[in-house]
Amino acid sequence: xxxxxxxxxxxxxxxxxxxxxxxxxxxxxxxxxxxxxxxxxxxxxxxxxxxxxxxxxxxxxxxxxxxxxxxxxxxxxxxxxxxxxxxxxxxxxxxxxxxxxxxxxxxxxxxxxxxxxxxxxxxxxxxxxxxxxxxxxxxxxxxxxxxxxxxxxxxxxxxxxxxxxxxxxxxxxxxxxxxxxxxxxxxxxxxxxxxxxxxxxxxxxxxxxxxxx
Amino acid sequence: xxxxxxxxxxxxxxxxxxxxxxxxxxxxxxxxxxxxxxxxxxxxxxxxxxxxxxxxxxxxxxxxxxxxxxxxxxxxxxxxxxxxxxxxxxxxxxxxxxxxxxxxxxxxxxxxxxxxxxxxxxxxxxxxxxxxxxxxxxxxxxxxxxxxxxxxxxxxxxxxxxxxxxxxxxxxxxxxxxxxxxxxxxxxxxxxxxxxxxxxxxxxxxxxxxxxx
DNA sequence: ACCCGTGCTGAACATCTGTTTAGTCTATTG
DNA sequence: CAATAGACTAAACAGATGTTCAGCACGGGT
Numbered sequence: 001x002x003x004x005x006x007x008x009x010x011x012x013x014x015x016x017x018x019x020x021x022x023x024x025x026x027x028x029x030x031x032x033x034x035x036x037x038x039x040x041x042x043x044x045x046x047x048x049x050x051x052x053x054x055x056x057x058x059x060x061x062x063x064x065x066x067x068x069x070x071x072x073x074x075x076x077x078x079x080x081x082x083x084x085x086x087x088x089x090x091x092x093x094x095x096x097x098x099x100x101x102x103x104x105x106x107x108x109x110x111x112x113x114x115x116x117x118x119x120x121x122x123x124x125x126x127x128x129x130x131x132x133x134x135x136x137x138x139x140x141x142x143x144x145x146x147x148x149x150x151x152x153x154x155x156x157x158x159x160x161x162x163x164x165x166x167x168x169x170x171x172x173x174x175x176x177x178x179x180x181x182x183x184x185x186x187x188x189x190x191x192x193x194x195x196x197x198x199x200x201x202x203x204x205x206x207x208x209x210x211x212x213x
Numbered sequence: 214x215x216x217x218x219x220x221x222x223x224x225x226x227x228x229x230x231x232x233x234x235x236x237x238x239x240x241x242x243x244x245x246x247x248x249x250x251x252x253x254x255x256x257x258x259x260x261x262x263x264x265x266x267x268x269x270x271x272x273x274x275x276x277x278x279x280x281x282x283x284x285x286x287x288x289x290x291x292x293x294x295x296x297x298x299x300x301x302x303x304x305x306x307x308x309x310x311x312x313x314x315x316x317x318x319x320x321x322x323x324x325x326x327x328x329x330x331x332x333x334x335x336x337x338x339x340x341x342x343x344x345x346x347x348x349x350x351x352x353x354x355x356x357x358x359x360x361x362x363x364x365x366x367x368x369x370x371x372x373x374x375x376x377x378x379x380x381x382x383x384x385x386x387x388x389x390x391x392x393x394x395x396x397x398x399x400x401x402x403x404x405x406x407x408x409x410x411x412x413x414x415x416x417x418x419x420x421x422x423x424x425x426x
Numbered sequence: 427a428c429c430c431g432t433g434c435t436g437a438a439c440a441t442c443t444g445t446t447t448a449g450t451c452t453a454t455t456g
Numbered sequence: 457c458a459a460t461a462g463a464c465t466a467a468a469c470a471g472a473t474g475t476t477c478a479g480c481a482c483g484g485g486t
Binding site for chain 1: 442443444445446447
């Protein structure tokens with residue numbers, strides 16, 4: 001009996017990749033040894049380099065695998081863009097995450113690593129999401145459901161990073177509010193408050209009392 | 214001539230700590246070797262363990278040093294809380310960061326690492342900032358400059374993580390909007406848009422068209 | 427003058443790392 | 457059946473890493 005249960009009839013190569021993905025997401029590729037990955041996958045260390053050439057090859061394979069998962073999410077978003085514009089409300093990246101990835105998936109944590117380390121793959125992903133956010137916001141402004149704002153470039157970035165912050169700071173948030181915000185219950189509660197702030201605002205200024213500066 | 218210039222008459226121990234702080238912030242403690250730190254500080258590898266006992270000891274010393282820097286920021290915020298409540302506007306953590314730490318300081322990147330890894334020190338820091346945010350928000354609501362919101366716990370977390378996201382995603386944001394948001398110019402442009410969203414909202418709903426679900 | 431503690435170093439050590447090598451097992455093909 | 461190919465492994469190897477050790481320089485106290 002290997003240490004991996006429930007992997008079904010996956011090929012050993014896939015089992016190794018999955019184990020690496022999970023370990024990389026949790027602790028980062030540099031802090032994980034080939035021997036650890038091999039043990040987690042229930043194989044010998046030599047087999048992982050047999051299948052992936054080297055640890056860097058495995059890292060690349062995991063990057064590509066995760067990238068495809070994120071891109072499929074991205075494509076789904078693209079497809080529903082028109083619906084989102086005319087539809088009822090703002091569908092956040094975090095909501096899509098919570099909806100698309102089953103509980104316990106290592107992908108949110110992997111995305112966190114990707115964005116916070118200065119990884120070019122993470123920068124590219126952020127760039128694509130930013131472009132999408134800008135387009136979506138423009139469309140919504142045309143229809144009249146979004147205020148354009150004085151500085152659309154910054155506004156789009158603001159809305160996007162607010163979204164990503166939920167994924168990046170998932171654990172501290174969970175500790176603070178008492179519920180994991182990437183679970184169905186958590187994301188519902190979170191989205192409700194986000195919608196309130198984005199439609200009604202959070203602060204009040206007496207008319208004409210703009211910041212002078 | 215050592216490789217370190219402008220360190221003045223700092224003690225060697227302090228020079229080592231500063232070099233370690235910078236390297237840890239950039240690449241993470243695990244990816245930095247004792248020999249690299251020693252070279253950057255212009256001393257021998259043996260001296261760093263002579264002063265700090267071990268690499269882990271150095272890590273702890275750097276953690277404590279950075280923690281004190283963050284806490285001083287925190288205290289400053291606490292002192293100005295009353296002023297902030299009655300004052301003109303929301304002073305974000307990011308604004309305080311941009312204001313308090315000179316350009317090129319490794320501390321923002323260090324905070325990023327602290328929050329990224331599931332470090333208890335990072336969790337504690339987040340917890341303190343969260344408590345402060347809640348208190349601040351309550352006070353502002355009493356005075357009437359902030360809407361309380363239906364779910365104050367979530368709303369405070371939302372506002373806080375939006376703030377931290379600016380620090381965490383500094384580099385991708387800079388690439389997207391073309392200006393580093395932690396520079397004086399960047400933070401001004403950013404804060405203006407944040408204030409607009411927080412006071413006027415970003416989206417419009419026709420009255421009575423609340424999300425049904 | 428002597429000693430002693432402190433800052434500091436070069437060299438060595440033990441361990442852990444990614445990787446290689448030689449070889450076993452198993453299934454498929456001729 | 458023999459042979460070939462690919463999945464897989466145990467053991468070893470070279471390099472890097474954290475750490476230790478023995479000793480040097482040097483300043484202050486007796």
